[in-house]
Each structure stands twice: as C-alpha cells, then as structure tokens.
Amino acid sequence: MEGLVSGSAECLPPDHGRGWDIICSVGRGPGGSVIAGGLGRLWMDRVEDEVLVRRVASGDERALSGLYDRYAGLVYGTGMRYLGDRETAEELVQDVFTSVWKNASGFDPTRASFATWVYRITRNRATDLIRRRKARVRTVDGEPLFEPGETDPSGELSRNFDVAAALSRLTPVHREVLVLAYFHGFSQREISDRTATPLGTVKSRTTAALRALRETLRFDEDRWSADE
Amino acid sequence: MDLLGPYVMGTLEPYEEREVEYHLERCADCREEAQELQLAHERLADLAYSTGAPPEDLKARVVAGIPRREASRRVPTWVAAVAAAFCVLAVLAVIITPDLFGGRAMASANLSPTGRAPGAGGEVSIRGTGENMEMRLEAWGLPPCKSEQYYELWLVEGDERVSAGSFSVGQSGRVEVTLSAPNFAASYPSVGVTAEYDKDPTASHAKMLSGELHEL
Numbered sequence: 013m014e015g016l017v018s019g020s021a022e023c024l025p026p027d028h029g030r031g032w033d034i035i036c037s038v039g040r041g042p043g044g045s046v047i048a049g050g051l052g053r054l055w056m057d058r059v060e061d062e063v064l065v066r067r068v069a070s071g072d073e074r075a076l077s078g079l080y081d082r083y084a085g086l087v088y089g090t091g092m093r094y095l096g097d098r099e100t101a102e103e104l105v106q107d108v109f110t111s112v113w114k115n116a117s118g119f120d121p122t123r124a125s126f127a128t129w130v131y132r133i134t135r136n137r138a139t140d141l142i143r144r145r146k147a148r149v150r151t152v153d154g155e156p157l158f159e160p161g162e163t164d165p166s167g168e169l170s171r172n173f174d175v176a177a178a179l180s181r182l183t184p185v186h187r188e189v190l191v192l193a194y195f196h197g198f199s200q201r202e203i204s205d206r207t208a209t210p211l212g213t214v215k216s217r218t219t220a221a222l223r224a225l226r227e228t229l230r231f232d233e234d235r236w237s238a239d240e
Numbered sequence: 241m242d243l244l245g246p247y248v249m250g251t252l253e254p255y256e257e258r259e260v261e262y263h264l265e266r267c268a269d270c271r272e273e274a275q276e277l278q279l280a281h282e283r284l285a286d287l288a289y290s291t292g293a294p295p296e297d298l299k300a301r302v303v304a305g306i307p308r309r310e311a312s313r314r315v316p317t318w319v320a321a322v323a324a325a326f327c328v329l330a331v332l333a334v335i336i337t338p339d340l341f342g343g344r345a346m347a348s349a350n351l352s353p354t355g356r357a358p359g360a361g362g363e364v365s366i367r368g369t370g371e372n373m374e375m376r377l378e379a380w381g382l383p384p385c386k387s388e389q390y391y392e393l394w395l396v397e398g399d400e401r402v403s404a405g406s407f408s409v410g411q412s413g414r415v416e417v418t419l420s421a422p423n424f425a426a427s428y429p430s431v432g433v434t435a436e437y438d439k440d441p442t443a444s445h446a447k448m449l450s451g452e453l454h455e456l
Contacts (some may be wrong), residue, residue, distance in 0.1 A: 058396065059398070059399075059400050067422075067424060070422055070424050071422060072402070072422060073306075074304070074402060074422075076303065077303065080302065082389075084294055084298070085292055085294065086287070086290060086291050088291075088294035088298075089290045089291045089294070090292075091292070092292045093290065093292075101294070104304060105294055106298075107304075110306055110307075113306045113307070114306075114307065128379055130293040149386030168286065168290075169290075170288050171286070172286060172291075173288070175284060175287045176287060176291075179287070180283070190284060192272070193249065194284045194285065194287070194288040195288050195291065199251060200251050215243055215246050216242035216243075219243065219244050219246070219277070221245065222244075222245045222277045222280045222284075223245075223280075223310065225280045225284065226279060226280040226365070229280065229283065
C-alpha cells in the first residue's frame with residue numbers, strides 16, 4: 013500500500029513525454045523509508061512490462077498508458093530520427109501503441125521480452141511508413157541509417173529498447189539519479205539539490221545505479237540467449 | 241569505489257578524477273568494473289540521444305484512438321429475443337443457485353481502518369467469472385461525505401493502484417454497493433478506500449480503509 017501512503021513529492025515538469033516524465037523527487041519518511049508520492053503514473057512504476065501487457069490484453073487502458081510512459085519517447089525519437097518529420101513520428105507512435113492494444117493477447121512472454129516485441133512493431137511500422145510515404149532516408153555522416161528491407165542494421169534501435177526496459181526495472185531511487193542525469197541533463201550537484209540528498213550519496217548512488225543497470229542488461233542477455 | 245559511476249560519466253571534479261585514476265592504476269578489479277560501468281553509461285547515453293519528446297497531447301490522442309474492446313453491434317431482432325429469454329433464465333438461475341453462473345465469491349478482504357477513520361471497518365468480496373467481475377463493498381463507521389466529497393475503492397499492487405469505482409456515504413456512515421471490476425481484479429493483493437474531492441483530477445492519499453485480498 014505504499015502508493016497510498018500520505019506524503020508529498022515535487023514532480024518535475026513533464027519533459028513532454030520523453031518517456032521518462034514519470035520521475036518525481038522522492039521524499040523520506042520517518043526511519044528513512046521511501047515515500048513514493050506523486051501522480052498516478054508513478055504507481056505503475058514497479059510493475060513489469062509483461063504484467064502491464066497482460067492487463068492491456070484484458071482491456072486495461074491504464075496499463076497501456078503505463079507502457080506508453082516507458083516507450084513512447086523512444087518510439088517518437090525513432091520516428092523523428094529515421095522518418096524525418098514530426099507528423100510522421102506522431103503517426104508512428106499512434107500506430108505502434110494501437111498495435112500493442114490490438115495484439116496484446118497474442119504476446120507470448122516466454123518467446124521474447126516486451127521490449128523486443130515493441131521494438132519489432134516499431135521497426136515494421138516505420139518500414140511501412142517509409143514505403144507508404146516514400147520518406148527520404150536521413151543520413152548521419154553520409155551513412156544510410158534506415159532503409160526499407162534493411163531496418164536497424166547496426167542493432168542500435170533494438171539495443172535502445174532493451175536499455176529502456178532495463179531502466180524501467182531499476183528501483184525508483186536508482187532510476188531517478190540516472191534519469192535526472194541522462195534525460196534532464198542535471199549535474200550531480202543539481203541532482204543533490206533537487207532531491208535533497210547529500211552530494212556524496214548522489215555520487216555513490218549513481219555508481220550503484222549504473223552497476224544495477226549493467227547487471228539487469230546482462231541478466232536479460234543471458235535469459236534470452238539461453239531461450240534461443 | 242563509490243565514485244566510479246560519475247567518473248565514467250565524466251562528471252567528477254578534477255581532484256576526484258585524479259584520485260580515482262590513481263586508485264585504478266593499482267586495482268585490477270576496479271578497472272574491470274569501470275569498463276562495465278562505461279558500457280552501461282554508453283548504452284544510456286545512446287538511449288537518451290535516441291529518445292524524443294512527443295507532444296504532450298499525443299498520449300490522450302493515442303488512448304482516444306484505440307478501438308474499444310466491447311464495441312456495440314447491431315444484431316438481428318430474433319437473436320436479441322432469444323438472448324433476452326436466456327437472460328431471464330440466467331437471472332432466475334442465479335437467484336435460485338447463487339453459486340452458479342459466476343455468482344461465487346473469488347476473493348475477499350476484511351478492511352481495517354486508518355487514523356482518518358478509527359471506528360470504520362468493512363468487507364470486500366469479488367465475484368464472478370468472464371469478462372467482468374463484481375466487487376461488493378460493505379463498510380461502516382466512515383465519516384459522512386462533505387460537499388463535493390466522495391469515496392473511491394482501489395485495487396492495489398505495490399505502488400500501483402487501479403480504481404474499482406466510487407461511492408458516497410451519508411449520515412449513517414454505512415454503505416453497501418456493488419461495483420464492476422475487470423476480470424483480473426482478483427489478482428491484486430490488496431484493496432483500499434480513499435476520500436476524494438470532485439473536480440480534483442488527481443487521486444488523493446487520504447486512505448480510510450485497507451485490507452489484503454485472499455482468494456477463496
């Protein structure tokens with residue numbers, strides 16, 4: 013019942029759904045216990061993707077909203093980067109999450125993680141949009157990144173979805189320091205000020221969070237390679 | 241080595257960086273760990289670089305655009321008539337044998353009060369099978385609702401909670417209501433009741449009752 017505990021939390025202004033606007037500063041209750049205050053989306057925080065997608069299959073729109081919070085920023089960023097314009101990127105997000113909603117009952121968690129599944133949907137929908145709109149393929153340093161029939165050749169897109177999934181499974185305290193640093197661009201001192209946490213604690217917590225992320229990524233790699 | 245994370249991120253003060261490097265020169269385990277953290281750092285930096293900021297209203301548009309599961313369909317008149325006859329029979333059967341046709345309780349909870357309603361108590365039972373279930377709530381000793389105030393019943397799992405419906409309580413402090421719930425309602429470990437205010441879109445933390453759900 014932690015989510016029902018009385019407490020206050022200062023939520024950061026939403027960063028327009030970069031996928032990680034779920035972060036609120038975490039207050040501390042008596043005895044150092046964490047009070048997870050904040051809005052409804054925070055309550056979805058610790059639930060695994062696979063549990064949420066099962067609820068989506070049962071018609072739970074809040075669960076779809078929870079998955080959106082975790083992955084929409086990445087899907088949108090993928091659209092902007094590879095499809096080239098905002099309108100098409102928004103269309104990609106709508107296509108992907110509508111597909112998640114329609115096909116959730118067919119998702120088999122024993123065959124792949126949700127991140128892998130939503131990555132495949134994103135890749136396929138992006139390919140469809142490129143074909144349909146004959147979108148110009150953007151390049152970085154003159155190298156083609158994404159073409160019909162040869163999507164994500166470097167595996168970068170797939171890897172990003174795996175990292176997003178791993179990040180969502182960290183504890184709120186660990187995720188908080190990483191999100192504030194990487195997605196909001198805050199320095200360690202700014203994180204210390206915002207979260208009312210001693211600077212030394214922020215530094216050691218950042219180390220622990222990166223370590224936890226690395227271990228989660230390795231666990232996932234071992235799990236899915238063992239299943240193949 | 242608590243500073244290794246900020247070290248691989250390049251956010252340490254120069255003197256701290258020198259300390260870490262001095263230590264790394266002498267500690268093979270720490271060098272190995274620094275490589276591991278460096279990999280996590282690069283993966284996160286890639287993710288942050290690739291993550292965009294969709295418009296704030298896009299989520300609402302996505303949710304509004306999804307096809308509803310229970311779309312209404314026109315059915316031939318004779319099918320509706322036959323269905324209505326079956327409904328009458330089903331209702332009679334449920335009245336006569338409440339344990340059939342999904343009337344049996346799947347899970348229940350005894351509700352304990354919080355400091356906000358020390359004399360309150362209650363029971364919740366979840367009944368039914370199929371697409372939707374019923375949540376029957378009986379509670380007593382709740383403070384009567386003030387103007388624009390109401391109560392809300394929640395299914396709770398860890399930090400997550402999902403609304404199971406709302407209700408009012410009059411001067412008696414008692415309530416008996418039946419609310420509908422999705423078919424996975426019984427899979428939640430806990431339930432709770434909070435006091436809410438109209439026109440406030442955020443859920444409150446004013447917990448009045450809570451209890452653990454037990455499958456029957």
